[in-house]
Amino acid sequence: MGLLKKKLCIIGSGVAGLHLAYALKDDFDITVIERQSPDQIRKGRIMSTQVHFGSTRTREKRFNMPKWGEQSLLESIHITIGNQKLFVGMLQEPALSVDQRLYYSHSIKDLIEKGVSFRFEKIDKENVEVLIDEFDLLIDCTGKNGPLLPFPIEEALSPYQTPQRKCIVGYFTGIRANTPLGVSVTVLPGLGEMFEIPAITEHGPVTILFIMGIPNTELDVFKGIKNAEEFTLKMRSTVQQFFPEIHNRIDGSNFALCDESSFLQTALTPVIRKPYLMVNNKLVVGCGDSVFLNDPISGQGCNLSSYCAEQLYETLIEYKNSKWDADTGESYWNRTKQYVKEVTEWTNAMTEPLPEHVIQLLLQGAQDQVQANEIAEWFANPTKAFEAFFSATATVHKNNQ
Ligand SMILES: Cc1cc2nc3c(=O)[nH]c(=O)nc-3n(C[C@H](O)[C@H](O)[C@H](O)COP(=O)(O)OP(=O)(O)OC[C@H]3O[C@@H](n4cnc5c(N)ncnc54)[C@H](O)[C@@H]3O)c2cc1C
Missing domain, CATH: 3.50.50.60 (FAD/NAD(P)-binding domain)
Known part of the structure; x- marks a missing residue:
């Protein structure tokens, strides 16, 4: 027995x-x-x-978790600082957002x-x-x-002791996807960040717009907004003001939340x-x-x-x-x-101002596709990001600039 x-x-x-x-x-x-x-x-x-990166998707397969459509695989990370698009780094393995x-x-x-x-x-x-x-x-x-x-x-x-960012998220239709399909990260020093993430929902593909506003700055402008209509209007004007590249891809008449519960504000x-x-x-x-x-x-x-x-x-x-x-x-x-x-x-x-040697690495990414791909890999393999931010070699690299 x-x-x-x-x-x-x-x-x-x-x-x-x-x-x-x-x-x-x-x-x-x-x-x-x-x-x-x-x-x-x-x-x-x-x-x-x-965003489930390659190693997470491997674990999902290992444990026989449900499979998801492969038509929205994310192949890349797009990096913009201010209004300057620096590069598109390619991921070694595709990621997926459901x-x-x-x-x-x-x-x-x-x-x-x-x-x-x-x-x-x-x-x-x-x-x-x-x-x-x-x-x-x-x-x-x-x-x-x-x-x-x-x-x-x-x-x-x-x-x-307190949240470092206000998280403002909406799942939208009516945004032409970036190419190659991937996550776009825009850093606005002193204000916060925008993450644009193509995702799969019950309603089909959407674009997630995720603003991370530093509290009490010009990006922290969604206070008191409770309904979907106000949220959509505020998102549109904020994107127009701060994220013109994304704004250029908005199709005016179709820009809408994918359902009335597809927005969120939180801080942790x-x-x-x-x-x-x-x-x-x-x-x-x-x-x-x-x-x-x-x-x-x-x-x-x-x-x-x-x-x-x-x-x-x-x-x-x-x-x-x-x-x-x-x-x-x-x-x-x-x-x-x-x-x-x-x-x-x-x-x-x-969540802190980016260290100078990291800014230098990002700027190198704009000149060098190998470096751009390495930076994309920071998100898929955070040990690499940790090393780039903190290791002795990163510091030596910085001193050699
Ligand atoms: C705004 C925002 C954006 C994010 N963006 C990203 C991103 O881009 N990429 C990324 O990897 N992660 C992101 N995260 C983090 C990610 O969502 C979480 O790390 C992940 O969902 C954690 O999974 P979990 O299982 O620990 O918790 P959860 O996903 O929170 O699941 C907890 C579950 O427990 C249940 N539960 C809670 N309390 C009880 C209770 N008392 N009794 C019974 N059931 C209970 C809840 O209903 C829920 O189903 C983000 C989080 C937020 C808030």
Whole structure:
């Protein structure tokens, strides 16, 4: 007779929870608890922007997660500073952006069909202990609104007390796509950034316009805007004023939000936590934004969540037949720590004025396609960005300029 499978509870079915549910479902008895039903998610407000780079797409394939249409693959990163377009760097592997409302609702339904148990309810801090007793392991994947448990803050990686950017996002039709298809990053020093991201939604292809405004500057001009019409008008005038290259590609009569819930304003304070805790002698872990919350400025949230989900999967498989305890938690943290540090320190540096040696690298990209491609790779492989921003070679390079 085989051993009974260990019982795991995953709270939250976002990028982290979904990766884990797919990865772990054959080895363990999985229950996912999610506060919204698939239909509520599908018909609800957009939650984010997202670009799944090559390594994340490889993990999605590894765990047999749903496949998405290949017609909107993102091949490149376009970089503009001020009004000067510097270059288009080509990605080594294509990326893809799928509206999380579609990705999450579809994946939940698929997991249910594959026999994974779901409970649709909101868990509060007060009722989480009952779940710790009920299951062999609780995994907190509640995202930026979490965590439900007091995972200790890593002070050295959590320097901010307030949000560094206002996030203003709309999913639009009526914008002619950039070519080659890719993510456009425009940096307006002192004001903030614009990310333009071609994406797939239930309504077909759209263009995401994502403004990251430095608080209380001229880009922070959406305060008090609550309805879709006002949002669209404000986006249009802001694009006209600050992002003329994008404005030139707007088709006036067709420019509209793809649905009335496809806009969002938010701001978050980045915070990194140690992703495990012992509660009543039982291990509890966190994965994704609930423990590793960065500013969206470097576009790494989904990719870091996916990376850490794979590391947690590897840890739990390694310790499959032993008791899960603080050693298991520490092993997971040891596997993830370095990458979390690299992503976080690079991301935090992106919210500050760009260092001079990085500006020089960007300017080189305008002259040299190899360098342009390397810079595009920063987003797909943030270790490279971390090295370019912080390593000794980057400094030597700077001194040799
Ligand atoms: C404006 C914005 C732009 C972004 N842009 C990018 C980008 O370009 N690229 C990128 O990679 N990342 C981006 N991110 C970050 C990215 O969205 C997140 O990192 C990613 O979604 C994290 O996945 P997650 O599974 O940890 O959390 P989430 O995706 O937030 O999922 C958490 C899930 O838990 C559920 N939940 C929460 N609390 C409870 C509870 N108490 N009980 C039950 N269920 C609960 C929620 O309903 C949700 O389904 C952006 C984020 C924002 C806010």
